[in-house]
Amino acid sequence: MKGTLGSILLLSLVFPLALAVTDMRGLLKRDGFKPFRFCQLGDIQIGFGLDGWQNDTQRMHLAAQQVNGQDFDFCIAVGDLTNDRFSYEIQAFQDTFPEFKTKVHLLPGNHDISSVATLKEFIADYNVSDHSAFSHNGYRFIMLNSVTLISNLTEFAPYTSAEWKWFEHQLVSAADNDEEIIVSHHHLPFEFTEDEADSYWTFPNRVRGKYLDLIKKYNVHHIMVGHRHETKNIYATDNSFTIYVVAGTARFFDDNGFGINYFDVSSGNSATGVSQQYVHLQGVSLMKRSPGLPNGCPDIFAH
Ligand SMILES: *[C@@H]1O[C@H](CO)[C@@H](O)[C@H](O)[C@H]1NC(C)=O
């Protein structure tokens, strides 16, 4: 009798507590979202600037100063870390990188990776994976190697198929965990319209539709890219997502100068809770638009 009473007493004490804890978890997921900020660094591309690689390095240094002065949880650099992979360029990058006191996730671009050999060198030089993902405050950040994703070079074939599978797996797993998804990579999915012709800057039509179908299916609203050396936002036909393009700190071909995209995440709903602001690189003496367009860049397609 005493035991039963005790159990009932204990149950009546523990059960509501257990219910309350479960309830709290639900509440935390719905209402306990913690706001955060992050930044998007464009092509750092040491060696591409018209004023010499030392000045590209100086602008990377300025970017580190500027980022350190903000309360970002992390930043993502969207590829092309150096222009030619010359050892002095990589050395300059490695020497300057520790100046960032904020975690900066590094992505590869076509100047970093254009073969399996350079893919392996990228991983070794920067001590990172060429594609990866992480979760932060209810958001999943998926960072793709767009070179292997969109290339049809035979030597990349196993990497390409493995990365598509990995991408889909990340999308499914984020959805299963009720996480909002933000995607980043180097190349633009498209520049003006979803069905435009292939160009140097964009995902070829061969894979563009497959990519956009996944973006729409998994309710991705934000995509961060580089490569274009311009700063602008590109919108889906149905306005369901925004592609943020930022020029970076080596060269720009528009009137927006060198700069960094700042993001504020104010809610657990990425459709309405993510706002972006473009901020010029501070401390630059010369904001000079580059004439012409790049040439002699690594080709990542088979012919
Ligand atoms: C490159 O930077 C140096 C000093 O940091 C500066 O004196 C020089 O004018 C810069 N070059 C150009 C072309 O802006």
Ligand SMILES: *[C@@H]1O[C@H](CO)[C@@H](O)[C@H](O)[C@H]1NC(C)=O
């Ligand atoms: C490489 O990265 C790992 C994991 O992020 C870290 O523990 C290690 O210290 C890094 N190595 C070098 C040489 O930076």
Ligand SMILES: *[C@@H]1O[C@H](CO)[C@@H](O)[C@H](O)[C@H]1NC(C)=O
């Ligand atoms: C490789 O892809 C490019 C761009 O999509 C295309 O122009 C080219 O024809 C493809 N080459 C082969 C051999 O599949």
